[in-house]
Amino acid sequence: AQSVTQPDIHITVSEGASLELRCNYSYGATPYLFWYVQSPGQGLQLLLKYFSGDTLVQGIKGFEAEFKRSQSSFNLRKPSVHWSDAAEYFCAVVRNQAGTALIFGKGTTLSVSS
Amino acid sequence: GAVVSQHPSWVICKSGTSVKIECRSLDFQATTMFWYRQFPKQSLMLMATSNEGSKATYEQGVEKDKFLINHASLTLSTLTVTSAHPEDSSFYICSARPRLISYEQYFGPGTRLTVT
Numbered sequence: 001a002q003s004v005t006q007p008d009i010h011i012t013v014s015e016g017a018s019l020e021l022r023c024n025y026s027y028g029a030t031p032y033l034f035w036y037v038q039s040p041g042q043g044l045q046l047l048l049k050y051f052s053g054d055t056l057v058q059g060i061k062g063f064e065a066e067f068k069r070s071q072s073s074f075n076l077r078k079p080s081v082h083w084s085d086a087a088e089y090f091c092a093v094v095r096n097q098a099g100t101a102l103i104f105g106k107g108t109t110l111s112v113s114s
Numbered sequence: 115g116a117v118v119s120q121h122p123s124w125v126i127c128k129s130g131t132s133v134k135i136e137c138r139s140l141d142f143q144a145t146t147m148f149w150y151r152q153f154p155k156q157s158l159m160l161m162a163t164s165n166e167g168s169k170a171t172y173e174q175g176v177e178k179d180k181f182l183i184n185h186a187s188l189t190l191s192t193l194t195v196t197s198a199h200p201e202d203s204s205f206y207i208c209s210a211r212p213r214l215i216s217y218e219q220y221f222g223p224g225t226r227l228t229v230t
Binding site: 041103 | 118146148157159160209211218219220221224
């Protein structure tokens with residue numbers, strides 16, 4: 001069965017430091033991958049997505065992610081974290097059955113220290 | 115563009131009563147809407163997929179008689195939690211897939227349900 005693993009439950013990063021959130025997926029074919037951010041009391045906002053093509057994708061708010069098929073990974077990165085980036089981050093993959101529902105990882109909580 | 119709203123954002127109901135949650139796509143038509151449930155500090159779990167004009171498809175383990183889903187138009191889907199119990203307390207999130215656009219969906223802000 002398809003799955004998404006986010007190994008880090010909670011990460012704390014100093015403001016201005018770089019960030020990398022890990023995501024691994026299990027899927028035989030080329031996956032359709034997403035990163036979402038959820039701030040307290042707010043809905044999920046799409047940061048970026050990968051369907052095909054260039055394996056380094058740029059998203060909003062200065063985020064980028066790199067698809068590595070050999071490692072079954074789609075890690076999210078940001079060169080310099082801002083305090084407003086503190087939130088819950090979810091990696092997701094489109095389910096391969098009929099329909100376009102998403103399978104989500106368990107999420108990584110990002111805290112930003114000053 | 116691509117805004118999805120949910121109403122109410124927060125609801126408290128007594129055990130045994132029913133509560134309806136609305137999900138609307140405000141500026142696009144959505145042939146498919148999804149309902150997810152999120153427990154505190156956990157991920158989103160898909161409950162059901164709803165297509166306009168047809169019956170919803172429920173995930174394994176989700177009671178379709180308890181969680182009634184109606185997708186009567188291209189902009190509105192409703193989730194009714196019938197005979198709610200405290201264990202139904204959760205954060206319910208809907209998402210909508212725009213017509214003719216595959217693999218992208220837009221999420222509503224969620225509804226916090228508390229059953230007392």
